[in-house]
Amino acid sequence: xxxxxxxxxxxxxxxxxxxxxxxxxxxxxxxxxxxxxxxxxxxxxxxxxxxxxxxxxxxxxxxxxxxxxxxxxxxxxxxxxxxxxxxxxxxxxxxxxxxxxxxxxxxxxxxxxxxxxxxxxxxxxxxxxxxxxxxxxxxxxxxxxx
Numbered sequence: 001x002x003x004x005x006x007x008x009x010x011x012x013x014x015x016x017x018x019x020x021x022x023x024x025x026x027x028x029x030x031x032x033x034x035x036x037x038x039x040x041x042x043x044x045x046x047x048x049x050x051x052x053x054x055x056x057x058x059x060x061x062x063x064x065x066x067x068x069x070x071x072x073x074x075x076x077x078x079x080x081x082x083x084x085x086x087x088x089x090x091x092x093x094x095x096x097x098x099x100x101x102x103x104x105x106x107x108x109x110x111x112x113x114x115x116x117x118x119x120x121x122x123x124x125x126x127x128x129x130x131x132x133x134x135x136x137x138x139x140x141x142x143x144x145x146x
Contacts, residue, residue, distance in 0.1 A: 001030040006037055013041035015076035015145060018126045022079050025107055029100050036100050040080040043073040065118060075135045078125035097121050
């Protein structure tokens with residue numbers, strides 16, 4: 001199985017340990033016959049702030065509950081995905097989204113669709129063993145991406 005260019009590019013933005021897990025997850029989904037793509041990887045604080053503003057101070061629906069520095073996307077350990085039909089249309093509500101999430105959980109990843117509060121079905125992240133505050137500090141100390 002080959003990873004599509006869009007997914008490969010988004011995976012390449014992740015921290016090295018997350019890249020390996022994202023590839024492993026994606027290949028298992030593809031091998032299961034699911035047409036899924038990684039549609040987002042790492043986001044800058046500026047990109048996160050712009051997404052957070054949607055539906056609040058700018059037009060459009062709300063797309064995230066996380067402000068800049070409060071999303072694991074900002075630290076290169078999270079990615080978003082969506083399943084596509086044969087015509088290339090996204091299937092946000094497909095039961096295959098849950099199947100992809102279950103594959104992630106089977107690999108020891110954290111799937112946003114499994115959260116007890118706010119559910120973020122298209123979201124997957126590696127488990128870092130630290131808090132977002134720890135991650136922000138490690139970035140400041142130059143110890144996060146090493």
